[in-house]
Amino acid sequence: MSFSSEPVVSLRDAAIFQDDNRVLDNVTFDISKGEFVYLVGRTGSGKSSLLKTLYADLDLRLGDGQVASYPLRDIKRNQVPFLRRKLGIVFQDFQLFYDRTVAENLVFVMRATGWTDSAKIKKRLAEVLMRVGLGSVDNKMPHQLSGGEQQRVVIARSLINEPVLMIADEPTGNLDPEVGEGIMRLFLEINNSGTAILMATHNHKFLQDFPARILKCDNGRVLDSQKEKFGLTNIW
Numbered sequence: 001m002s003f004s005s006e007p008v009v010s011l012r013d014a015a016i017f018q019d020d021n022r023v024l025d026n027v028t029f030d031i032s033k034g035e036f037v038y039l040v041g042r043t044g045s046g047k048s049s050l051l052k053t054l055y056a057d058l059d060l061r062l063g064d065g066q067v068a069s070y071p072l073r074d075i076k077r078n079q080v081p082f083l084r085r086k087l088g089i090v091f092q093d094f095q096l097f098y099d100r101t102v103a104e105n106l107v108f109v110m111r112a113t114g115w116t117d118s119a120k121i122k123k124r125l126a127e128v129l130m131r132v133g134l135g136s137v138d139n140k141m142p143h144q145l146s147g148g149e150q151q152r153v154v155i156a157r158s159l160i161n162e163p164v165l166m167i168a169d170e171p172t173g174n175l176d177p178e179v180g181e182g183i184m185r186l187f188l189e190i191n192n193s194g195t196a197i198l199m200a201t202h203n204h205k206f207l208q209d210f211p212a213r214i215l216k217c218d219n220g221r222v223l224d225s226q227k228e229k230f231g232l233t234n235i236w
C-alpha cells in the first residue's frame with residue numbers, strides 16, 4: 001500500500017505555449033493532495049492555457065511537470081485518457097450531450113472509462129448524483145434542467161472515477177451569483193472530502209468569502225500567494 005505524499009500537481013520551470021506564443025514562463029509550483037487553490041488573472045493572462053497544459057490538451061514543451069503521477073513532458077497520446085481519468089474537468093459551458101438524458105450522459109463516461117457491470121454503473125450513477133444534490137434527474141434531458149443543475153450534472157460526471165484533482169475553468173461564469181455560490185459550496189464540500197481543486201475564477205467574492213491559496217497569472221509569470229504578497233485589485 002502506498003502512503004505517498006507526492007503532490008497532485010508539480011511544475012518546474014515550465015513554459016506554457018499557445019502555438020509559438022509563450023504565454024507563461026518559469027512556472028514552478030506544487031499542489032498537494034486535498035488542497036484548494038484559486039487561479040486568477042486578467043483575461044488573456046494564461047489561466048486556461050495553464051489548465052489545458054495540466055490535462056495535456058496543450059503539450060508541455062519546456063520545463064517539467066507531473067500531474068497525478070503522470071509526467072507531462074512527452075506524455076504519449078495513448079496515456080492521456082488515463083491521466084484524465086484521475087482528473088475531474090469542469091468548464092464554464094456545461095458540455096453535456098443535449099440529445100441524451102442525464103443518466104445517459106453519465107453512463108457514456110462510465111462505459112468509456114472501463115465500467116462494464118450494469119449493477120455497479122447504476123449504483124455509482126445514483127451515488128454521484130446524490131453527491132451533487134440531484135436526486136431524481138436521471139431521466140431528464142439537460143435542457144429540462146436549470147444552469148446550476150446542469151453544472152451539478154457536469155460535476156457529478158467529473159466525480160465518477162474519484163479524481164485526485166478537479167480542474168475547474170471558470171465553472172460559475174455562466175451562472176447567476178446565487179446559483180454560482182451554491183456551486184462554489186459544492187466544490188468546497190468535495191474538497192473537504194479530500195479531492196484537490198484548482199479553480200480559475202473571475203469572482204472576487206469567492207476569494208473574500210472562501211479564502212484559500214491563490215495563483216495569479218501576471219505578465220507571463222505565475223505568482224503564488226504562499227510565497228509572495230500581491231494585490232488583487234484591478235486584475236479582472
Ligand SMILES: Nc1ncnc2c1ncn2[C@@H]1O[C@H](COP(=O)(O)OP(=O)(O)OP(=O)(O)O)[C@@H](O)[C@H]1O
Nearest residue numbers: 018019023041042043044045046047048049050217
Ligand atoms: N487556441 C488558441 N490559439 C492561439 N492562441 C490562443 C488560443 N487560446 C488562447 N490563446 C492566446 O493565449 C493567451 C492566453 O489565453 P488564455 O485563454 O489562456 O487566457 P485566460 O487567462 O484563460 O483568459 P480568460 O480569462 O479570458 O479565459 C492569449 O493571448 C490568447 O489570445
